Amino acid sequence: MDVSSGLSGHLGVRVTCSASPLAQGPEEMQRYRSPLVSRYASREMAFNFSDSKKFHTWRQLWLFLAQAQRSLGLPITEEQIQEMETNLENIDFKMAAEEEKRLRHDVMAHVHTFAHCCPRAAPIIHLGATSCYVGDNTDLIVLRDGFDIILPKLARVISRLADFAERYVDLPTLGFTHYQPAQLTTVGKRACLWLQDLCMDLHNVERARNELRFRGVKGTTGTQASFLQLFDGDHDKVEELDRMVTTMAGFKRAYIITGQTYSRKVDVEVLSVLASLGATVHKICTDIRLLANLKELEEPFEKEQIGSSAMPYKRNPMRSERCCSLARHLMTLIMNPLQTASVQWFERTLDDSANRRVSLAEAFLTADIVLSTLQNISEGLVVYPKDCHERIRVLSQQAAVVVKQEGGDNDLINRIRSDSYFAPIHTQLDQLLDPKSFVGRAPQQVMKFLKEEAIPLLTPYQSKMDVKIELDL
Template sequence: MSKYDLYENPLPERYASREITKIFSRRTRVSTWRKLWLWLAEAEKELGLAQITDGAIEAIRSNLIVTDESFKVAEAEEKIRRHDVMAHVFALEKDAPAAAGIIHIGATSCYGMLVYVVFPNVSKASKQADDLTKVTDNADLIFMRDALALILPKLAKVIHNLSQFALQFKDLPTLGFTHYQAAQPISLGRRAAQWAQDLAMDLDDIEAAQAGLRLRGAQGTTGTQASFLEIFHGDAVKIDRLNEMLCEKAGFPACYDISTQTYSRKVDLRIANALSSFGASAIHIATDLRLSCHDKIVDEPHEATQTGSSAMAFKTNPMRCERICALARKLSNLNSNFASTYSSQWLERSLDDSAIRRMDIPEMFLLTDAILITLDNVTSGLVVYPAMIRRQMDEELPFMAMEGIIMRLVHKGVSRQEAHERIRVLSLETVREMKTEGANNTLMEKIKRDDFFKSIWADLDELLDPKKFTGRSEEIVERYFAPSGPIAGKLEKYKGYIDSTATATLHV
């Protein structure tokens, strides 16, 4: 059977980077399990377990990277044992027979209980029950930490891109919209600053989730550490030191204070909430850009050979922003799965979290990565059309200038009520012409022909200057992105990445 006859996941195939895909690959996963077994054996030996020899530890260390042949052994073994972790324990025993007696010693699949072969006073039934927990818990925490470290600089770069764009167009007036109806103008840079601020909130949330990550460590079957009390003959200090050593080896600041057979699935939910929130931001930004593309005032980047439609050769669709919306629609809703998984865990654990987490944890990171790649590509290459922006503005600006015209007439001694009524009549006549006849906005021409407004004819060009309608937009942008402003401080730690990384290119 050809690979073309089988379903393939489009996330790793089409959208996400090779770097993040590798983090969640089978080889990385099982090789990380082997590292965890090595670290546990090293720490236990240092704490006085004589059964663990230097030769056994070296045997594991020499076989950390899982070979294709080891995978085949484990696949055959899993069909017998119906347990993936124990299948890979068996495969590692085949690769490192000198370590066969000490692999996984003192641990469940989550680092939990003793291996009864080495400590026969622990019952076989107890050992088998304990093996149903997950060494994958500590591994998953490592994968999520590493994936967060990969996506955070990418998010910072997108914020940087938007900051550069906002500063470049900080004083370019563009029509504002509420309800997608014309509203008071802002500057184009001011609009981009809003996008950057939303992403900065996401950066804060994701960094907080990253900072809160801990290792599960070696906690025992239900988190009581009872089994480790047994192997260390009641010495609780050695248990604490064991976990400190595991954290040092894995690169974590500490273990969670309390775990059951697993670390709390609340951890997954906190990370998913932060990433799903970013997904919502991505949809908002990409949708604004899609609307701008429709209005022909801003375009996402297009390649010279890019085809917009198989039938309509003139089309230049915003396919990158549409892709962002599609991927982010899934990401923004994915946290609901994690909420259900967390809330459905029974007492000290149940296994209905396993299958869904195998899919959802990698997927939320691959989605985030794919969205960031596309956002970087888009925000690095936005094309602005000032003439179209002015044309759009000219269609609506006369209506927005009417309040200023009324006030200028009042200053000339005209009754406000009379001025308001005269403008109301002319405005409604102009709107009717525009809607029924497709005419341009001729309101100002009508005013220039009406002697009622003669006292302010000389002021009309000034009253129609678009920059008079954008308020403090330019100042807001400058202050927000200033070297001493809030964004510069957030991006400082990512400066090396931002300065050295080229614009992301898309796989397809």
């Protein structure tokens, strides 16, 4: 059986290939599917970037535009408005796909499809607008809604790690600099290093979300000329139209200046905070992986989970490894909007379109996944206090000669107890050797940080805190 690959060469030759004998079974298994959606992402984030949401939002924006234009005096009837409202959900996706194939224009394909089920409203759908009225404004709505999905998830991770830090506020553990044994710290203090970065991310994501504006009603090159013509040169009505539609879409402000599109610097700002979050998650999960090797701390390990097909004793930190893997992808995505913003010619070029379909969606999907996974990790972290203390004992600098050069056990404490020179302090040794006496102000720092910085950030998200993450994979 021959199947078309759908590829066209430079000479217009249609390329065909024979189907693989493996290409059998359900149709969806014969095509590449992004693992971000098929394997990892939450249903809510996958829907946020779905065609269904996009095209329903387009229709809602056309309705907003018509309602505002009618209220400002354009000859649009209530019957036309009602017809549009009635058919917001009535999308013939097959017809839209056929129209796009014919017209080579996705927005006009959906204008025709909407008009087909709204014959009375057909003349006023998309009146005075350009494609970016629905395209860019929908993107901004989706970005805003994407942030609204991410923010409570980030807050829950902070909440879980704050509980963890408080639980182990004064448990001594060996600190490391350069991944070499250093002064003692506490498990809680180390967790606060993670928390501080996450708190910075929460601030940044909130800022990026709140600074998003609507593109609004700006016309083909951003001059609003078509709308000025519709309102017979009335500048006030054009400004009011812009304001009304912006409010209807749930935004407080619109960008005053746009070209045909909103500035692609906005995408840079959006993906910058997500890439920065990726760096934070990567650092946290790398620490967890290293601590797992030191037998101090482990991520959750399911009862029937297999660490290795050949080594049944292994307990691989696979969730942390997944976070690192996906966070690495998230960090690289910032290069797409940076390069796109740098090559937007004058009022716009279309070489941003295909790129943005991939980079914006993947950034939010990836951020969503790593936060859900990190929440699952932080809800089930296991600390091994005896191993923490053993690291302190084994790596005592004073006994390094015995351990490193003679291959013997660390017997420093026994040597002190048996040496008459130390007789005056033999009764105080247990107190003197208590690791808690070497952690400085770590416990006090942890409690101050949690009280003054971490916990107050969670106040807006209290109603969304009681969500537990279970991972299928």
